[in-house]
Amino acid sequence: MNTGRTTEEFSIEKRGTLLVEDPLLNKGTAFTTEERIQHGLLGLLPPHVDTLEEQVERAYEAFCDFKEPINKHIYLRQLQDENETLFYRLMLGHITEMMPIVYTPIVGLACERFSHIYRRPRGIFISYPERDSMDAILENVERDIDVIVVTDGERILGLGDQGVGGMGIPIGKLSLYTLCGGVAPAKTLPIVLDLGTNNQERLDDPRYIGWRENRIKGEEYDEFIDLFVTAVKKRFPHVLLQWEDFASVDAERIIDRYRDDLCTFNDDIQGTAAVTTGTILAAIAAGGGELKDQNIVMLGAGSAGVGICLQLKQTMMAAGMSEPEARSHFYVIDRDGLLHSGRTDLDELHQQLAQPAENLKNWDCDTTGAISFADVVRNGKPGVLIGATGQAGAFSEPIIREMAAHVEHPVIFPLSNPTSRAEATPADLLEWTHGKAVIATGSPFDPVDHNGVTHTIAQCNNSYIFPAMGLGILASRSRRVTDAMFIAAAEALKETSPALKDRTASLLPSLTIIRDVSRKIAHAVALAAIADGVADSITEAEIDQRIEETMWQPEY
Numbered sequence: 001m002n003t004g005r006t007t008e009e010f011s012i013e014k015r016g017t018l019l020v021e022d023p024l025l026n027k028g029t030a031f032t033t034e035e036r037i038q039h040g041l042l043g044l045l046p047p048h049v050d051t052l053e054e055q056v057e058r059a060y061e062a063f064c065d066f067k068e069p070i071n072k073h074i075y076l077r078q079l080q081d082e083n084e085t086l087f088y089r090l091m092l093g094h095i096t097e098m099m100p101i102v103y104t105p106i107v108g109l110a111c112e113r114f115s116h117i118y119r120r121p122r123g124i125f126i127s128y129p130e131r132d133s134m135d136a137i138l139e140n141v142e143r144d145i146d147v148i149v150v151t152d153g154e155r156i157l158g159l160g161d162q163g164v165g166g167m168g169i170p171i172g173k174l175s176l177y178t179l180c181g182g183v184a185p186a187k188t189l190p191i192v193l194d195l196g197t198n199n200q201e202r203l204d205d206p207r208y209i210g211w212r213e214n215r216i217k218g219e220e221y222d223e224f225i226d227l228f229v230t231a232v233k234k235r236f237p238h239v240l241l242q243w244e245d246f247a248s249v250d251a252e253r254i255i256d257r258y259r260d261d262l263c264t265f266n267d268d269i270q271g272t273a274a275v276t277t278g279t280i281l282a283a284i285a286a287g288g289g290e291l292k293d294q295n296i297v298m299l300g301a302g303s304a305g306v307g308i309c310l311q312l313k314q315t316m317m318a319a320g321m322s323e324p325e326a327r328s329h330f331y332v333i334d335r336d337g338l339l340h341s342g343r344t345d346l347d348e349l350h351q352q353l354a355q356p357a358e359n360l361k362n363w364d365c366d367t368t369g370a371i372s373f374a375d376v377v378r379n380g381k382p383g384v385l386i387g388a389t390g391q392a393g394a395f396s397e398p399i400i401r402e403m404a405a406h407v408e409h410p411v412i413f414p415l416s417n418p419t420s421r422a423e424a425t426p427a428d429l430l431e432w433t434h435g436k437a438v439i440a441t442g443s444p445f446d447p448v449d450h451n452g453v454t455h456t457i458a459q460c461n462n463s464y465i466f467p468a469m470g471l472g473i474l475a476s477r478s479r480r481v482t483d484a485m486f487i488a489a490a491e492a493l494k495e496t497s498p499a500l501k502d503r504t505a506s507l508l509p510s511l512t513i514i515r516d517v518s519r520k521i522a523h524a525v526a527l528a529a530i531a532d533g534v535a536d537s538i539t540e541a542e543i544d545q546r547i548e549e550t551m552w553q554p555e556y
């Protein structure tokens with residue numbers, strides 16, 4: 001049985017009811033007659049012995065019987081809690097249909113309704129009143145863990161503060177670590193840090209199952225995070241710790257503080273930067289252009305927006321551009337308009353993306369004071385527009401039409417999630433640009449027919465990166481996560497783009513080949529880790545061998 005557990009863990013043999021109730025070991029109706037006799041299961045299962053394929057067919061039928069996506073989600077989560085092998089085998093066979101149910105966008109709804117659809121526990125809940133018991137809490141995890149995804153639930157997709165309901169995100173992300181990256185499910189651990197919520201709807205909800213207080217902030221928050229990291233390092237010294245969906249200020253402070261302390265990264269900043277850089281590079285290359293010639297507008301200067309622009313800027317500089325020149329290619333817009341060097345309200349991070357004010361002297365602006373999104377598009381004539389605002393409709397028709405008036409094939413990425421928060425829909429973008437826009441979105445969208453041409457919409461989501469990052473880190477036994485590893489991931493992703501061969505094809509490969517894509521990215525990540533001296537030096541053949549050994553397959 002390939003469960004990803006160590007032999008030692010197997011020696012604590014489970015029998016009978018305890019065995020069928022352990023989703024990592026349970027085979028349900030697929031337990032053979034011999035196994036039923038050997039493991040005390042006689043009479044606990046119906047007499048027919050199924051193959052895994054038969055179980056998949058039954059499960060798919062049950063899945064199809066549910067009409068509402070949230071009910072499909074509840075069903076799949078329940079299956080995951082019963083039999084992980086079956087869950088992943090089913091998911092792998094129907095990935096395009098099921099990933100949006102387990103992950104974005106439906107996981108967003110599942111977070112909002114978490115306290116209502118709750119069935120059984122998965123992962124670890126650490127609430128503020130239990131802060132002094134972190135060691136004991138982590139001791140209750142009876143397995144060795146390779147990857148943790150942790151959230152504090154404050155910025156769940158574009159849906160804001162969901163408190164303990166944010167737990168849906170680490171569960172969904174880790175499902176993708178296994179599905180797309182092949183990390184053994186037994187080696188993954190979702191964690192929610194419950195420091196309260198400022199979402200009044202949740203606080204007023206009698207069903208709410210989180211710690212019913214307003215959020216802890218300031219020094220107490222930082223002390224809590226420090227206790228958490230210390231406890232994680234003690235219990236799982238080699239673990240990969242992924243931070244997910246924290247409010248921007250906390251996200252940046254935390255990763256700055258701990259990035260050299262353990263094997264860790266922030267997915268919204270670094271994973272998003274890599275997937276977007278890879279997809280942008282593919283879009284530009286497919287159109288015959290070069291990154292150095294692009295003016296890039298970023299709407300939204302939070303974790304995602306800043307992370308993306310800094311990686312793209314770094315890519316320009318790696319190709320030989322000076323820092324001031326590279327910076328002048330970016331027009332980053334926050335709620336107060338364009339970031340430029342004349343503004344006195346920018347912190348150090350945002351100053352790195354401020355447009356030199358002297359470049360704006362001849363701009364013709366509608367407004368005095370703040371320089372608006374419309375002003376930027378009209379004067380800056382960008383070829384690339386990216387949205388990371390969490391605001392539906394932020395890409396308005398007049399602005400998109402204005403952009404399309406200046407470039408032949410505008411590259412437009414409304415990256416906000418879930419679907420209801422996208423800055424624009426692909427159908428509208430194609431309509432407003434007469435079918436010329438080159439589009440990728442954060443959430444999945446169906447292909448769009450425009451004037452007889454079918455446009456496949458790539459899903460530019462960090463899900464193309466973090467599972468592969470995990471695979472590469474585990475395979476190379478990397479001890480830290482460096483920027484070069486994300487740059488390598490972006491480059492490797494770009495190389496897999498179908499649009500490089502046919503510019504009308506999707507910018508990103510189909511999910512049906514995601515495990516192959518992950519292998520390639522993991523290989524590049526491992527090489528970068530070795531080059532940076534954070535992983536043991538092994539040959540490329542050894543890397544590939546370790547990638548295959550690490551990849552868990554859903555089979556009995």
Ligand SMILES: NC(=O)c1ccc[n+]([C@@H]2O[C@H](COP(=O)([O-])OP(=O)(O)OC[C@H]3O[C@@H](n4cnc5c(N)ncnc54)[C@H](O)[C@@H]3O)[C@@H](O)[C@H]2O)c1
Pocket residue numbers: 155156157158159247248267268272275299300301302303304305333334335387388389390391394415416417418421441442443460461462463
């Ligand atoms: N596709 C992906 O892989 C991916 C990855 C990460 C985040 N996201 C999505 O991006 C969005 C933002 O995530 P984040 O982590 O950066 O959040 P964030 O809260 O850190 O940043 C959002 C920023 O947008 C600004 N903003 C809001 N409306 C604006 C407007 N009209 N004009 C200019 N700025 C505006 C906010 O002030 C904030 O600074 C979310 O919807 C998230 O789901 C997508």
Ligand SMILES: O=C(O)C[C@H](O)C(=O)O
Pocket residue numbers: 104156157158245267268416417442461462463
């Ligand atoms: O979760 C996603 O779909 C991507 C990203 O991490 C987000 O926060 O939106």
Ligand SMILES: [Mn+2]
Pocket residue numbers: 157244245267268
């Ligand atoms: Mn996220």
